[in-house]
Amino acid sequence: MPAKAVTSKEDIIKEVKEKDIKFIEMQFSDILGTVKTVAIPAHNLEKALDEGVYIDGSSILGYATIEESDMRAQPILSSFQIYPWTLDGKLRTARLLCQIYDHSGNRFKGDPRWVLERMVEKAKKKGFGCNMGPEFEFFLFKLDANGDPIPAPSDSAGYFDLMALDKGEEVRKDITLNLDDMGFGVEASHHEVAPGQHEVGMRYNDALTVADRIMTLKLTVKTIALRHGMYASFMPKPLFGTNGSGMHVHQSLVAADGKNAFDEPSGRFGLSENAFQYLGGLLAHSRETCAILAPHVNSYKRLVPGYEAPVYISWANMNRSALIRVPAGRGGRTRIELRNPDPSGNPYLQFAVMLASGLDGMEKGIVPPEPVEKDIYHMCTEERDSNGIGSLPENLGAALDRMSESQLMKDTLGDHIFHHYINIKGQEWDEFRTFVTDWELKRYLKVL
Known part of the structure; x- marks a missing residue:
């Protein structure tokens, strides 16, 4: 059973003494x-x-210059968490997530968590709480003689396969046990489509809590994998010719009375007007949010036709080729599933731009088009055009172009993160597009 949550200063100090904790990691994230x-x-x-604790902000990617580098990481008491895998050793460790303050004592505008805090507060002022429930996919790879990961999957299994407790399954179950010990509420885990690929689904919770948990989930997955002699990677598309790893995010709003604001038994498909407009906002802003939701050059190797990843801007109830799906289940389970985010990104920024898009849809009354239940991958260009089905950006450069033109993204992220992010990712795109790959050498060197 997971330990009871510790939320006060006195309780934290008591827990540290009783569990003989030796170290506390004060944590935050870069951009x-x-x-x-x-x-x-x-x-x-x-x-x-x-x-x-005081930190040098000039050493953190996307934070500050040397002239304004003095910053303070203030722990969030409710985030106290003991790492269960350290309790059987001498280096028993806990963590506290932190909010970042600048040298003047104000919240630092480059703190990604503050972006989500502001957006959650905006939803609260409108009378809503926001729940997120991510599905995490990742690969388990073998290690070479030096302990470095190699692109060799840990198994040859496929979707939902049950192996005879192969090492990959042992790792996944060990990960689940550790996450449960921390109270993270794992819904289920299973083998995914590609060899060596696994999924862990987290139970929904409020957006800030889930984003905080994601930061520790990634560490947990990588730590437990290494303990089993493997490497866990959240790279979106590490292998050619097979599926990549996504982070489908189930999301819903909760009204002040505790009811699901997306549920309406008498509504079309059992959805409320809020649900349709939130969905409409996600679709309307899908191109400009893509650079945050799919944040790396490699992310766009996943977002291609043929591998169950979304490419086309549409929604559906059952059709898994659509960008957004409304899964079965109504009442408290009514939710919208966005399918283009991947697990390599910053969850604070990812959740913030999703929530911003949905709320903008509600503010402007954006009505989504009709659902598309046909397999969009097998439609010709003319058929997609006639149905008004557009496409997501094809690469990081195109996604950054759309983001740079978006007032919604600038307002959501704030000037500091908006400009730093575009600059940092723009450098990544420039480096990639000028790099000569092995594919180009094999294809052109002898024939041109």
Whole structure:
């Protein structure tokens, strides 16, 4: 059974002493979602809880210049979590997620968590809470003699296959046990379509809680995999010719009375007007949010026809080739599933731009087109055009172009993150498009 949540300063100090915790990791993320950590010994905990820890912001990607580098990471008491896998050793460790403050004592505008906090507060002022439930896909790869990962899947199984407790299945179940020990609420786990590919589905919760958990989920998955002699990768498309890894996000709004704001038994498909307009906003802004939801050059190797990943801007109830699907289940289970995000991104920014798009749809009364239940992958261009079905950006450069033109993205992310993100990812795109690949050498060197 997971331990009871610890939310006060006194309770945290007591828990650390009772569990003989030696270190507490003070954590936050850079603009791309990489977890950053300052580890403090347990005897410095009380001071850190009161004062936070000081960091050099100029050393964090997308944070600040040397002239404005002094920042403070203030722990969020409700985020206290003990790493269960450390309890059988000498280095028993817990973590506290932090909010970042600048040298003037104000919330730092480049803190990705603050972006989501603001958007959650905006939804709250409109009378709604926001729930997110992500499905995480990842690959397990073998290690070479030096302990480095190689693109060799840990197994040759396929979708929902049950192996005789092969190593990959053992890793997945060990991951699930550790996440459950932390109270993360794993719904289910299974083998995915590609060899060595697995999925862990998290139970829905409020957007901030789930984004916080994702930061630790990635660490958990990688740590447990290494303990089993494997490497876990959240790279969207690590292997040619097979499916990539996505992070489908189920989302819904909760009204002030606790009821699902997307559910309407008398509505079309059992959906409320709020649900349709939220869905309409997600579709309307899908091109400009794509650089955040699918944030790397490699992300667009996944978003191609033929591998069950969404390419075309449409929605459906049953059709899994659509960008958005409305899964079965009504009442409290009514939800919208967005299928183009992948697990390589920053969950705070990903959740923020999804929520911003949906709320904008509700504010402007954006009505989505009719659902498309036919397999869009097998439609010809003329048929897609006649049905008004557009496409997502084909590469990171095109996605950044759409993002750079979006007032919604600028307002949601704030000037600091908006401009830093476009600059950082623009450099990535420039580096990629000028790089000569092995494919080009094999195809052209001898024939041109």
